[in-house]
Amino acid sequence: MSPTLIGLLGLVVLVLMFFSRLPVAYCMAIVGFLGFSFIVNPEAGLNLLARDIYDVFSSYGLTVIPLFILMGQLAFNAGISRKLYDTAYRMMGHTPGGLAVATICACSAFGAVCGSSPATAATMATVGLPEMKRYGYSDELAAGSVASGGSLGMLMPPSVVLIVYGILTEQSIGRLFIAAIIPAFVITALFIAAILLVAWRFPAMGPCGRRFTWKERFLSLRDMGETVGVFALVMGGLFLGWFTPTEAGGVGAFGILAVSVVRRQLSWAGFVKSLNETLRTSAMVMLLVAGAVIFGHFLAVTRIPFDVAAWVAQLSLPPFAIIGMIVFVYLVGGCFIDALALIMLTIPIFYPIVTGLGYDPIWFGVIIVLVTQMGVITPPVGINVYVVSGIAPDVPLEKIFRGSMPFLGALVAGTAVMVAFPAVILWLPQLMFAN
Amino acid sequence: MNKLVAGLVRPMKWLGGFCIAGMMFLLCADVVMRAVGRPITGAVETVGFLATVAIACSLPYTHMTRGHVGVDMLMARVPRKVRHMVDFCTALLALALFCLIAWRTVLYANSLRASGEVSMTLEFPTYFLVYFIGVAFTVLALAVILDIGAAWREVVRK
Numbered sequence: 001m002s003p004t005l006i007g008l009l010g011l012v013v014l015v016l017m018f019f020s021r022l023p024v025a026y027c028m029a030i031v032g033f034l035g036f037s038f039i040v041n042p043e044a045g046l047n048l049l050a051r052d053i054y055d056v057f058s059s060y061g062l063t064v065i066p067l068f069i070l071m072g073q074l075a076f077n078a079g080i081s082r083k084l085y086d087t088a089y090r091m092m093g094h095t096p097g098g099l100a101v102a103t104i105c106a107c108s109a110f111g112a113v114c115g116s117s118p119a120t121a122a123t124m125a126t127v128g129l130p131e132m133k134r135y136g137y138s139d140e141l142a143a144g145s146v147a148s149g150g151s152l153g154m155l156m157p158p159s160v161v162l163i164v165y166g167i168l169t170e171q172s173i174g175r176l177f178i179a180a181i182i183p184a185f186v187i188t189a190l191f192i193a194a195i196l197l198v199a200w201r202f203p204a205m206g207p208c209g210r211r212f213t214w215k216e217r218f219l220s221l222r223d224m225g226e227t228v229g230v231f232a233l234v235m236g237g238l239f240l241g242w243f244t245p246t247e248a249g250g251v252g253a254f255g256i257l258a259v260s261v262v263r264r265q266l267s268w269a270g271f272v273k274s275l276n277e278t279l280r281t282s283a284m285v286m287l288l289v290a291g292a293v294i295f296g297h298f299l300a301v302t303r304i305p306f307d308v309a310a311w312v313a314q315l316s317l318p319p320f321a322i323i324g325m326i327v328f329v330y331l332v333g334g335c336f337i338d339a340l341a342l343i344m345l346t347i348p349i350f351y352p353i354v355t356g357l358g359y360d361p362i363w364f365g366v367i368i369v370l371v372t373q374m375g376v377i378t379p380p381v382g383i384n385v386y387v388v389s390g391i392a393p394d395v396p397l398e399k400i401f402r403g404s405m406p407f408l409g410a411l412v413a414g415t416a417v418m419v420a421f422p423a424v425i426l427w428l429p430q431l432m433f434a435n
Numbered sequence: 436m437n438k439l440v441a442g443l444v445r446p447m448k449w450l451g452g453f454c455i456a457g458m459m460f461l462l463c464a465d466v467v468m469r470a471v472g473r474p475i476t477g478a479v480e481t482v483g484f485l486a487t488v489a490i491a492c493s494l495p496y497t498h499m500t501r502g503h504v505g506v507d508m509l510m511a512r513v514p515r516k517v518r519h520m521v522d523f524c525t526a527l528l529a530l531a532l533f534c535l536i537a538w539r540t541v542l543y544a545n546s547l548r549a550s551g552e553v554s555m556t557l558e559f560p561t562y563f564l565v566y567f568i569g570v571a572f573t574v575l576a577l578a579v580i581l582d583i584g585a586a587w588r589e590v591v592r593k
Contacts, residue, residue: 021510022525023503030532050539054565060479063486066455067462243466246482250462257459275452279493280502282455286490287503338504 003039007302010035014295014345024341025284028291035298048297056290060246061167066282067249068158071256072114073277075227077270078260081123083223084109089131090212090220097199097206099135100145101192103128107149108188109224111156112231113256115163116281117339117376121150121384125391131209138205139395141198144403147384148191151373151411154339156184158234158252160285161340161372163245165365168292168347172362173245174238179362179429181235183370183418190410198406226263230255239432285340292344299348309352319357323419326350327371334375338383342375343368359422366425370415377404440581443574444495451492454485461485477557484554487564491571495578519589526582533576540569 010031017027029049037045056062075081088102088109095101107124114120125146132142154161157177166173199206212220234252237243243251260266266274299305312322329350333342354364376384378401385400418424465478497503510518544565553560 017525018506019509020521020525021505021507022529023505025503026529026532030528033532033535046535046539047543049536050543050565053536054540054543054568057490057568058483058487058561058564060483060486063458063482066486066489067459070455070459247462247466250459250482251466253459254463272452275455276448276496278455279448279451279489280497280500283490283493283497284502284504287494287497336506336508341504 003302004304004307006035006039007299007304010298010302011304018337023287024338025287025291028288028295028341028345032291032295032298036294036301039298039301048294052293052297053290056286056293059167062286062289064163064173064246064249065160065285066278067246067253068115068160068163069281069285070274070278071158071230071249071253072116072119072153073274073281074253074256074260074266074271075110075113076119076123077274078256078265080113080227080256080260080265081106081110082127084227085124085127085131087220087224089209090217093209094211096203096208097141097195099128099132099137099209100141100195100199100206103132103145104149104152104188104191104195107146107152108156108184109227111153111159111184113158113227113252114153115158115160117151117154117373118383118387119150119281120153121147121387122391124149125388129388129392135209136207138202138403139399140403141195141205142403143388143392143395143400144405144407145191145195147382147388147400148377148404148407148411150384150387151376152184152188152191154373154376155180155187155366155369157181158249159369161343161369162365164285164289164340165343165347165368167289168344169351169361169365171365175362175429175433176365177235177238178432179425180366180369182428183366183414183425186417186424187370187373187411187414190414191407194406194410226256226259230259288341288344292341292347295345296348305349305352308349309356312353313356319359320419322353322357323359323367326354327367327415327419330368330371331374334372335378335382337375339372339375342372360426362429363418363422363425367415367418370411370418374408374411374415377401377408436577436581436584440495440499440574440577444499444578447492447571447574448496451489451496454489454492458482458485458489477554480554480556480559484559484564488567491568494571495574498575498578499581516590519586523583523586523590526579526586530576530579530583533572533579537569537572537576540565540572544569 014027014031018024033045033049036048085106088105092098092101103124107120110120110123128146129142157180159180162176162180163173166176230252233255234248237251238245238248355361376382385397388400389397461478461482465475468475510521544562547562547565
């Protein structure tokens, strides 16, 4: 049996194992180890297991992940999300669909201190859903805006997905973060446009909320100070070279902790809960990376990535058609597999193709985040939809999926614009890192 | 067995939390000290060590609290017995994987110890960390044995 055939067989077995509900990371490690052992030899496979796991766990580059997760968890347990929502609510709540708009803005702002999409959705579902229910919003618009707005957490820097992409492809995390800022604002604007369109077409779905005085609105702005300050410190420090991405994570987490303690917003129990959740999410991500590295070594000895790249190179298709095909694979794959797992699984195959076609790796990183963002709100495995459903069990899943559809349209439109005009993504990093 | 695993996982979780908090404080202290021209020697290495211990410590806790991502879609639709039979088989596979990792990690640590490998700045013997990962995977394997028992009880239950 040729190595390529063994590789293809390994991919089929891997997909079948995914459906056994065994964690994705375990599946990748098992198939990667068995495949590598079969092609090279069992002793080499056993050595690979120990070394890959130690290399991933002890990698200084990956220490950035728990620190940014801790920053988001501290922000969540300190109730910063509620303040962000309150500010957005006072500013926009009185307009048609205004509470849903406020939810999207608060999600975008919370994404600036939290790098995870389900965490952002969970946070905003707890804060925003009861308010929208109180003002008679339809379940579709309320739950759809929370699930979709949550997906902004993985695009707005700091983003765990971008960090992992940057480490796997050896791209600058700072550059990836800067590149994602304009796309995050564009998608936020498109989400707001989608809400306004729905509220204009079906006014009963998003009635007006309470109107606040201008004084009340401006006073609420001071609650945003800590978020803006920490975001500016983290991004500014990274950009100005004051600290590395890992240090930025540490400084950001400490910044949130310091502000929360001074303002008496974080209890000891909240701090311990933040640490426990950070451990849980970090172990999940790190074991996924370890599984992907083991599986990636197996794929490398099968030569599948090189064969696929060579096959694509000889196709007489224009580069944008190939990018379209890759985007389609992510779109379909994202419906079934977790975004991070999908990216780790496919990067070894797609990355050489994309760079071979002459596309910018930074641009591609942001594009795949956008596409996998669609996966978190599409059936059957839209993780954000399940998160919202867990917090609001009275809203049927179908309604949340249906409510997410206008946002899916906005995401598709935004991605199309950024594929057609890469400058939307690349302009800011090129400007800021010109020297 | 339940008590043994819980008794091991709890202190590991505390140690992991302590390491994560330590990373945050150490990084901030290093940034500040560097700004005043007195960087902390070995801060980068220590952060790496703390992260290794934190992640290793959190493996059994994450497994026991179902923190890993998996695809539930198909198994949610099959009969209960089939689901538990599949769980039993996959848990056996996971147990084999973690036992192999624990075994080979200890062998790897032995080889590092024999070669006298130490970290570059602090000259800390890195094999300690590798042994620790081996211990963490052993505890993880014990947690999986609990899953195997639970799945088997469900399979034989009428």
